[in-house]
Amino acid sequence: MYERVLSPIRIGAVEIPNRIVRTAHATSFSREYINDDLIAYHLERAKGGAGLSIIEGASVHHSSTFALSVRDDGAIAPMRRLVEAIAPTGMKLFQQLWHGGYTDPSASGGLPWAASALPGRYAVAPPVPMTTDQIGELVEAYAKAAVRVEEAGMQGAEILAGNGYLFSQFFSPVLNRRTDIYGGGFENRIRFLLEALRAVRAATSPGFALGMRIGDSSDQRILSARETNAIALRAQAEGLIDFVNITHGDYYFHVDRYAGMDQPVGYQLPFSEDIGKDVTVPRIIVGRYATLDDAEQALKTGAADLINIVRGMIADPMLVVKSREGRGHEVRPCIGCNQGCIGGVFSGRMGCAVNPAVGREASLSDDTIVKTNNSRRVLVVGGGVAGMEAARVALLQGHRVTLVEAMADLGGLLNYARRMPKLHAIGDIAIWLENEIYRLGADVRLSTYMDAADVLAEHPDVVIVATGSQPAEAHEFVQTASPAAQVRIAPDARVLTSLDLITDREKAYGDTAIVVDDVGHYEAIGCCEMLIERGVKVTYVTRHLMFAPAMEATGRTQSALQRFHKAGDFRIVTQAELVSVGKGRAEIKPLFGARTETIDADTVVIVGYRQSQNELWLALRSRVAQLHVVGDALSARDIQPAIREGHLAARSIT
Incomplete structure (x- = not known):
């Protein structure tokens, strides 16, 4: 062959x-x-x-x-x-x-x-x-x-x-x-x-x-x-x-x-x-x-x-x-994200977004996973990458694993992220994890919501909570660099979260848009690209010193900026905050200044930190012998810590 x-x-x-x-x-x-x-x-x-x-x-x-x-x-x-x-x-x-x-x-x-x-x-x-x-x-x-x-x-x-x-x-x-x-x-x-x-x-x-x-x-x-x-x-x-x-x-x-x-x-x-x-x-x-x-x-x-x-x-x-x-x-x-490998080296030590064993092969490679003589009943709640990696490792250890997911499909937020331009490959790791847990014999239950009572009714020995996160609603947006500021949003203003933008079927964004990036990761890059590809003039506004700083070490900001400047009318405003949003316009100002600037914006997309969905973990504390919370349910971040935490949680089963 x-x-x-x-x-x-x-x-x-x-x-x-x-x-x-x-x-x-x-x-x-x-x-x-x-x-x-x-x-x-x-x-x-x-x-x-x-x-x-x-x-x-x-x-x-x-x-x-x-x-x-x-x-x-x-x-x-x-x-x-x-x-x-x-x-x-x-x-x-x-x-x-x-x-x-x-x-x-x-x-x-x-x-x-x-x-x-x-x-x-x-x-x-x-x-x-x-x-x-x-x-x-x-x-x-x-x-x-x-x-x-x-x-x-x-x-x-x-x-x-x-x-x-x-x-x-x-x-x-x-x-x-x-x-x-x-x-x-x-x-x-x-x-x-x-x-x-x-x-x-x-x-x-x-x-x-x-x-x-x-x-x-x-x-x-x-x-x-x-x-x-x-x-x-x-x-x-x-x-x-x-x-x-x-x-x-x-x-x-x-x-x-x-x-x-x-x-x-x-x-x-x-x-x-x-x-x-x-x-x-x-x-x-x-x-x-x-x-x-x-x-x-x-x-x-x-x-x-x-x-x-x-x-x-x-x-x-x-x-x-x-x-x-x-x-x-x-x-x-x-998946070609460059986050753990290239970005890791520039940050001090190479890793891998999808393989938590990199650099720690002696202790974390799959070869070091030992079959248990005391199989446990493991319940994983949440079918994103953190939950699926936890299930995969637990299965390799010989445990009996049930994975429940409230949505109709496994993959979590990657099912949305992969729909952004130039980001389709990010879904490959979710597909692989899904295939692996089925191959290894997990009991997977889709479209199944579980509260604390449902979990306890299963009588699990181990519960791993991987319930993920969701974007905050626009009116709940708190700017990290100016948490006391109240963003005034007019009733007729069009304000979306990144998830709204991805799932919006109308795609009526108008001619101008602002993407407010409070996080500095790829999410805002993807939002900008979705709009630019539809001919929208985009202004990127951030509290950070530069465009998408969390991605700079990966090199992917360079290629994105090259595409944006070639394809359309694109502007970057750094060290700034959002003041108000009205119909067809928005006001911004420098973080360390008072003079506001009005920018045409038929649509405003807010990319803020997502809110952890950890209610189940809070409700189960002290009620389950072995309880773990992993990935975005612990703190909303990206796939590298999510997969690592899922892996380590399964490794820690006793």
Whole structure:
């Protein structure tokens, strides 16, 4: 079925058992040296059938640091522990060698080194332009780092030469403003990379695989696909590389590197084809591939030899094994939200919205769930993602599980959220959870409302309350930044909640609208997009310092804003509050000012914090031996804490 995907391939002297690669991605599980959490994370995916994993970028020099380091010999023993743990699985290991240039500070917290003094996209100060001596120092650092990687037993290394990091800065005719032998013409701008590759080749054995991750800029004026292809061909012609890992995008539009659910599978393929033209060493490509079917189709295009599946195997480590065994329907889907993975790294530690075991595999992976010898009668009230995850884990433990849901369908608020533009994939996790609990034998009762008496009549040993939340009515809206303010709403004003907007069949929004975002998550983005797609002029008003700040780390705000400004008349007003709403208009004012502004608004959509539906939990306290409240019923948030809390509640059954 997966003839191409499951076939082996050689990278240099290293045979990779299949074509699925987990390319380097930051986790922040380890600081400086590889630790137990990082080993457990990669081991789980090795057991799951990945052919090759390229370990997240490790700093080669003190002038730029992020998480891992191969700057000294102290890195060797921890790397060797990873190698020894992975070896029985057959998955091969390469290490990415990294220097961020102007993107990251030095180990001492000082200024980073870069090609020129031009600051990076998110810089707070200009970097230090490297001297020729410092370039030579870094060339030597790359070689020494590769020697340490080989000594630890890894089979290869990858030099990160894309995504806007150090080598990309040297390649760019815009960012590289040097006047010496490392600046100016094409040959000078690629000189540093070639010197580093030659040094690594000379320092390592002939059987050690060496490649590079390389890609163009989001802005082709900064670095084009044509020049990127020329760099790859030059390194190939000199015999310096055994593979090319093709990427696209940089910090000038960083979501290009890891697009969310708004982009289709294979969205990077046009860039991959241009960059990989005439490249004959194995080519790895990326582009939201998350199933073996997607990977098989990509290989059929001829644009790639190996397919990168990172987020898909974050969501389900066993993706390859399950698919190979004909159990593809059991693969937990990546929904492309970027909240736990990309957003988690930028917030301090990677996680996953749909898989609470990420980063805690040693204690929370499904492999650690033990069948009980004392089966309990578990009643889960609420069929959203929190309740279904609780039911799934309890079933895996061998408990007798009944799940009751007041609505006619499982899925909770995701049944509404998935109807927003560019958000359909969020429903995939609800579908998977539903399939799993039925497969595992849950007693599911739909259209069944339960109060405390109904629950007690079931004589459960354990009750997990997952009754979710609902938006507050418009007249109950309390602005977080100004809770004492009373918003005056005229009787003939059209004021909706986000749920009203999604379920409104009339769709008579008029020509203008205001979306008031008190939360800062994706909900308001979806509301804006629904209106913009219908030709409505939208003003986004928020108490926050910026547009949808809770989503900024995911990159999805960038792609949303790009769509909004391209599609229609869209305005952002930050650090503001709503004063009043009348027919066809609304008044707002600055949080720290008194002067009001009247804005045309045929419709006002209020996105506020939802109200937890926790009455059942309150009524059952002290009346049930084991009682848990999870997800929005505890506090209205999003799917990541909901699934995690459902999982942990089931784990805690005694």
